[in-house]
Amino acid sequence: MNPITRWWRRVRPVRLRPVDPVTCALRRGLERDLNDGPAQRVAALSVELGLLSVDLPDDPALAGRIDQLQGSLDTVLAELREIGGALYPPVLASDGFEPALHAVAERHGVALAVSGGPVDRDTADAACLAVADHLRSVPRDTRLDVRVRRGLGSVWVDITEERQCG
Incomplete structure (x- = not known):
């Protein structure tokens, strides 16, 4: 390879x-x-x-x-x-997008970095739930980088996974 x-x-x-x-x-x-x-x-x-x-x-x-x-x-x-x-995630309602993602990642033993600007509540809810659902299928030794980007009338959430080789 x-x-x-x-x-x-x-x-x-x-x-x-x-x-x-x-x-x-x-x-x-x-x-x-x-x-x-x-x-x-x-x-x-x-x-x-x-x-x-x-x-x-x-x-x-x-x-x-x-x-x-x-x-x-x-x-x-x-x-x-x-x-x-x-x-x-209960933290999503009280603390918002980034703290909720970190709480979910911690529960699943996955390293997570989040970057990007703030988003409205509906977008934060949808993005967090989509990422949280994905985190359930990610192996423990994975690092995820989540980046929130704004476009013309849109918000994109980019995720990059980095897994340990071995």
């Missing part, structure tokens, strides 16, 4: 599927519903179980079982939050 082919396999541009504003709003609503509904109920169950263990007689076997159940509920809660974050 010649050096140019090796370079192209390491560093390549990425084409993403666009995410429309309706899909962004739907995903944001689903994340909110998941967090405000099932995740809150699981957290409340864990607290209730903890309170129940205080009221019960001193039984080490029962206390151990309650601890196991609370651990299981904590696992379910973490999984619900992970699913919610995959639907719509």
Whole structure:
């Protein structure tokens, strides 16, 4: 394999599927519903179980079982939050495009650099969700450079992947 082919396999541009504003709003609503509904109920169950263990007689076997159940509920809660974050990163609503991308990249163990100017909220949502969806398929040893460019009435998000050779 010649050096140019090796370079192209390491560093390549990425084409993403666009995410429309309706899909962004739907995903944001689903994340909110998941967090405000099932995740809150699981957290409340864990607290209730903890309170129940205080009221019960001193039984080490029962206390151990309650601890196991609370651990299981904590696992379910973490999984619900992970699913919610995959639907719509919570940081995107509060902090914006760049911090949200860094949070998603950190969760997936991918190095990320973001450059470019600010964009409006709808564009930031769509771009962040498209990049976040792509990050789920990227190996851990990959570095992504995300560049936001403005054109005539358009915003482009360019991504370049650089993978470790080996």
